[in-house]
Amino acid sequence: MxxxxxxxxxxxxxxxxxxxxxxxxxxxxxxxxxxxxxxxxxxxxxxxxxxxxxxxxxxxxxxxxxxxxxxxxxxxxxxxxxxxxxxxxxxxNPTGGSLNLSILPSFGLNWLAPRLRDFVKSHPEITVNLQTHNLPFSFNTGTAHAAIHYGVRDWADVEYLPLMPKYVLPVCAPTFLDKPIEKPGDLLAHPLLHLESHPDCWEQWFTLHDIPAGNLHGMLFDQSSTMTQAAIHGLGIALLPTFLAENEIAQGRLALAVPGEAVTLGEYFLVWPEAQSGSYPLIKFREWLQSQTQDQSTRDVVHS
CATH class of the missing domain: 1.10.10.10 (Winged helix-like DNA-binding domain superfamily/Winged helix DNA-binding domain)
Incomplete structure (x- = not known):
């Protein structure tokens, strides 16, 4: 009213x-x-x-x-x-229709950005404005209409669209290790790099490999991109999402720290307040994002 x-x-x-x-x-x-x-x-x-x-x-x-x-x-x-x-x-955007999307820097730069041109081409009437966040925020205090969220369904008062699991690989500079590591537990003898927004990732990874590990310490980073650069320059072993790690491995800047398949520690979601559910730009973006993640799932069955 x-x-x-x-x-x-x-x-x-x-x-x-x-x-x-x-x-x-x-x-x-x-x-x-x-x-x-x-x-x-x-x-x-x-x-x-x-x-x-x-x-x-x-x-x-x-x-x-x-x-x-x-x-x-x-x-x-x-x-x-x-x-x-x-x-x-x-x-x-004089034709009307804009979407303010808050993104995780690493996901936005390495997964979303290379694909976003397809959405812009298909929907020239919609302007997508990108913001970045590392830590949880409130839709009530910002201008974002939707956000990319990683983890579990622990965000209150939002709607969820599951996108994809986050697969990770332990990687380091090709010359970082004096000799190859064969067992996951041997990584504990080397410096491990940690992400500020997900400080327990290494503990989760070791748990999945049935290795007790708690209170792990090491260098702390606020973004995956800076942690990636630290690994490239030989400061330690990083646990990176596959869409980031595989590109660096292909370029020869990083290598697997230990043999093994990628494992998943959580899931990416698109989230939005219920009040935005009927927004035309958001509806079209959700439809497009679903088609992109379905294609991704088909290509990544090797990780399932």
Whole structure:
């Protein structure tokens, strides 16, 4: 339901209030807005009369926002920024339809990005805007309409589309090991590289190989890409997703640290708030993503 119009201030009055709060004076706000100081004062007076609340303290020569005025100015700033972002998106895609997708850096760079051109070509009416995240975030505080999530179904109040398991391989620089390793347990004698967002990956990997391992220590990285570079430069053994490891192995920059098949430690999902379920850009992106992951599953049966 739309708020009663009598409670909706004009954009010009909100801009005046926000500028006074941000800059600290009516004269500075007037210069920022290309208005006269008296025009700014009129906008503030009209806003107070409309709301029936004192927003400005006029006891001194310099205008001061009341506590209520300062709080309202914060809300106004947030709404003005959101409206500005919406305007930019509309200019970028006049036909309408955009999808703000929050992605995991490694997955986005190495798996999604090479395929995304196909979606853009099939749906030129939809603009996909990419953001990155490493740690869980809230849809309530950001602008993302959907996100790529890794792990298990532990994100509350979202809808899930399973994409694919995350297969991983232990890899290191080709010259890192003095002699070949034949047993998974022998990796414990070497420095292991860890990912900040999934610090227990190595423990999970050893558990799958029936090897007790706890409280493992080593260098910690915030992104798989930087951990990959560390492994390439001989700083330790990294546990990388196959879509990242296999490319580096093919280029000769990395090698398997121990023989064996890739194992899965979790699953990738597309997640979105229920309120976004009927969004046309999201519906089309889900359909496309499903077709891509089905094709991927067919090609990767060797890992199943």
């Amino acid at each position: 739309i708020t009663a119009r009598r409670f909706l201030p004009s954009i010009s009055s909100l801009l005046a209030l926000e500028a006074v709060d941000r800059l600290g004076s009516a004269s500075a706000a007037a210069e920022d807005l290309s208005l006269t100081q008296s025009a700014v004062s009129r906008q503030l007076k009209q806003l107070e009369e409309q709301l029936g609340v004192d927003l400005i303290s006029r006891e001194q020569m310099r205008l001061q926002l009341t506590p209520a005025g300062a709080e309202f100015a914060k809300e106004a700033r947030f709404l003005i920024n959101r409206l500005g972002q919406a305007s930019i998106k509309l200019r970028a």
